[in-house]
Amino acid sequence: xxxxxxxxxxxxxxxxxxxxxxxxxxxxxxxxxxxxxxxxxxxxxxxxxxxxxxxxxxxxxxxxxxxxxxxxxxxxxxxxxxxxxxxxxxxxxxxxxxxxxxxxxxxxxxxxxxxxxxxxxxxxxxxxxxxxxxxxxxxxxxxxxxxxxxxxxxxxxxxxxxxxxxxxxxxxxxxxxxxxxxxxxxxxxxxxxxxxxxxxxxxxxxxxxxxxxxxxxxxxxxxxxxxxxxxxxxxxxxxxxxxxxxxxxxxxxxxxxxxxxxxxxxxxxxxxxxxxxxxxxxxxxxxxxxxxxxxxxxxxxxxxxxxxxxxxxxxxxxxxxxxxxxxxxxxxxxxxxxxxxxxxxxxxxxxxxxxxxxxxxxxxxxxxxxxxxxxxxxxxxxxxxxxxxxxxxxxxxxxxxxxxxxxxxxxxxxxxxxxxxxxxxxxxxxxxxxxxxxxxxxxxxxxxxxxxxxxxxxxxxxxxxxxxxxxxxxxxxxxxxxxxxxxxxxxxxxxxxxxxxxxxxxxxxxxxxxxxxxxxxxxxxxxxxxxxxxxxxxxxxxxx
Numbered sequence: 001x002x003x004x005x006x007x008x009x010x011x012x013x014x015x016x017x018x019x020x021x022x023x024x025x026x027x028x029x030x031x032x033x034x035x036x037x038x039x040x041x042x043x044x045x046x047x048x049x050x051x052x053x054x055x056x057x058x059x060x061x062x063x064x065x066x067x068x069x070x071x072x073x074x075x076x077x078x079x080x081x082x083x084x085x086x087x088x089x090x091x092x093x094x095x096x097x098x099x100x101x102x103x104x105x106x107x108x109x110x111x112x113x114x115x116x117x118x119x120x121x122x123x124x125x126x127x128x129x130x131x132x133x134x135x136x137x138x139x140x141x142x143x144x145x146x147x148x149x150x151x152x153x154x155x156x157x158x159x160x161x162x163x164x165x166x167x168x169x170x171x172x173x174x175x176x177x178x179x180x181x182x183x184x185x186x187x188x189x190x191x192x193x194x195x196x197x198x199x200x201x202x203x204x205x206x207x208x209x210x211x212x213x214x215x216x217x218x219x220x221x222x223x224x225x226x227x228x229x230x231x232x233x234x235x236x237x238x239x240x241x242x243x244x245x246x247x248x249x250x251x252x253x254x255x256x257x258x259x260x261x262x263x264x265x266x267x268x269x270x271x272x273x274x275x276x277x278x279x280x281x282x283x284x285x286x287x288x289x290x291x292x293x294x295x296x297x298x299x300x301x302x303x304x305x306x307x308x309x310x311x312x313x314x315x316x317x318x319x320x321x322x323x324x325x326x327x328x329x330x331x332x333x334x335x336x337x338x339x340x341x342x343x344x345x346x347x348x349x350x351x352x353x354x355x356x357x358x359x360x361x362x363x364x365x366x367x368x369x370x371x372x373x374x375x376x377x378x379x380x381x382x383x384x385x386x387x388x389x390x391x392x393x394x395x396x397x398x399x400x401x402x403x404x405x406x407x408x409x410x411x412x413x414x415x416x417x418x419x420x421x422x423x424x425x426x427x428x429x430x431x432x433x434x435x436x437x438x439x440x441x442x443x444x445x446x447x448x449x450x451x452x453x454x455x456x457x458x459x460x461x462x463x464x465x466x467x468x469x470x471x472x473x474x475x476x477x478x479x480x481x482x483x484x485x486x487x488x489x490x491x492x493x494x495x496x497x498x499x500x501x502x503x504x505x506x507x508x509x510x511x512x513x514x515x516x517x518x519x520x521x522x523x524x525x526x527x528x529x530x531x532x533x534x535x536x537x538x539x540x541x542x543x544x
Contacts, residue, residue, distance in 0.1 A: 053101040058107055087124060100129075107137070172228070179207065186214050187214075204232065212232060212237065213237075214240050222251045229254055241261070241265070250270040251270075252270075278301060289309055291312050299320055305317075315337070317338050319339065319340040327350075331356065341366070343380070349391075364399075368407070369406075391422065397425050403432070
């Protein structure tokens, strides 16, 4: 077929193209450009007004005017005028056309029209079935054309306090009418706290919202963030990047949450409760930062953890998936708790090229507590040793188990490995409901295995109530154990401490003398705590 020249009969009539073809052509253009080229033709205008997606990006214009500040201001005013005119056009000619997505990326120059046009578009879009909303009113931090976001990425920290007053204050009530809203992405805005008034609580505002992404957003307190999430019962994805939370705390309680990301927000206390469906958790902070508390509760479906922070005070992981892969990059962790986990979980503690130093670790995994699973699994011992090696740089390790056999590593297997799992551990605490009797076969096998697992450690074996310990979760280990010691009898050598219940018989080696005799030289840090409790309890303590 011959290709005609302009004006010849063979030239296609662009005004009579099918709507599907026009829609395909215009979809390759930014929304602003598509609207501008459509004005000469009524047919093209009709196609543009039926667009289900509107994408307004002022930064496309700024790339052509990076040379001078006043040029960017003039271009900004033209962009505002365009938004005003196109909004009036849609209100007049296409009020009933549905809108699936609105994306508005612009810069603020603190004109009164800036905030007004954003609010007008929010109200309009949310009244016609909006499903996805992306609002990013950025502004220049300096006169070099660089935006606030670009400076935040370079500094790896949330915005400075002086910048908060320049942020657009988001009206959540304005977007609350979007009942079908499924995705909400916000940047450079201030999010207010939502307060419910009245005895009868209305239904949540964002019933269908599944994705919430906040970047460079200011939230006054963790309660303000919690009040917003409370209105999102179906949320599955939450991302907080370069956000500023007033009290540097983040408390979340979302049973529907599957993916959580917190990056460079300056948070030093993060707690996630009722995380039944959480599959991925990511926490990244700038260099030399610290997080005092990091608690994931009831995270039974958690499969991926990626944490990078210089110092962690307490990391509590209460539940996980069998296929968990955790990468925790930290210089030091003061206390690590791992409850209701699995030996198949892969835990990596490293800071660049060095292994993380962990002061204390408390471990309770399902295989150590379920005797039936233990006896039927031929790969149990290799997995046990491999799992314990994850804590090779831990100073004090506490292991909960139900039976002596759960920690018995057979001699044949020990010959196959060159190094013990815990070579530098100074204290190894083993808790079980009924510890073995001194001198029994179980006792000898257990002690022999523990000596191989942690050859340099002081061994502490005691009866524990696991359910009670779980309830007390955040209490320190020493205070937690002291309350359980009272009313129990104690055996001790220079390196081995064993606690027994009061009903142990005299044939098992317990003297009738009920007075406690404590030698200061035999007690170090753990022993001093036991000594203090013994003095307060007095009558039922016995020391050999």
